[in-house]
Amino acid sequence: MYLCNKNFNIRSTYGIQRIMLISALLGIIVYIVSFEVFSAIFGKKFSDDNFLLFVASLLCLYPVHKLLHMLPFIQDTKSLIIQKTSKSKYFPLFNTRVNHPVHKLHFAIALMCPVVIITIITIAGAVMYTQFAHYFLFIFAVNIGLSFIDFVYLKYIMNTPQCSFVEERKYGLEVLSKHDLPLNFHHSDIR
16 A cells, blocks of 8 residues: 655646746757867867758657656556647647556656666767767757756655655656555454
8 A cells, every 4th residue: 555745746836837948948058068068079060961850850859758758667568658738739748657656766767768868879979970969969958958857856756765656647746655554454444
């Protein structure tokens, strides 16, 4: 049996406009800094070839980001829930979650999968194909902006007891603790 210790509603805590603004600012800052660092190390010989491939990659980033969140739950696909959280037809937002409590370490790994995997791929791509580094760094920066909510959730769950479980809801999290029922427990004991 799980008991709720805390709940965290990110929309009521931060507000959707504030989340989007901070995400956008984070992405812009990461792009500027990463581009300047990369340019200082590798030079500024960039090509605008393959622009349509870059745009297609950018459009695929959000669905890939969401799919990578589900990677640690690949053995538990029957428990996965995908919910549309926005009314937009052109840029729908989705929430992916499992329908049961998950140990906080497993949840933290799921939160960090898109950040780690996409960062490794984009930075490696920028180093290997320096003429297209600006494309790779832009995708890297947008992914970091998309990950702002993941960072907030990670900070929140890391401040919970070690044996905690997390259950994700449509707009937030519940931190749970697991309790065993006594062996001599009967439903008639509840009054």
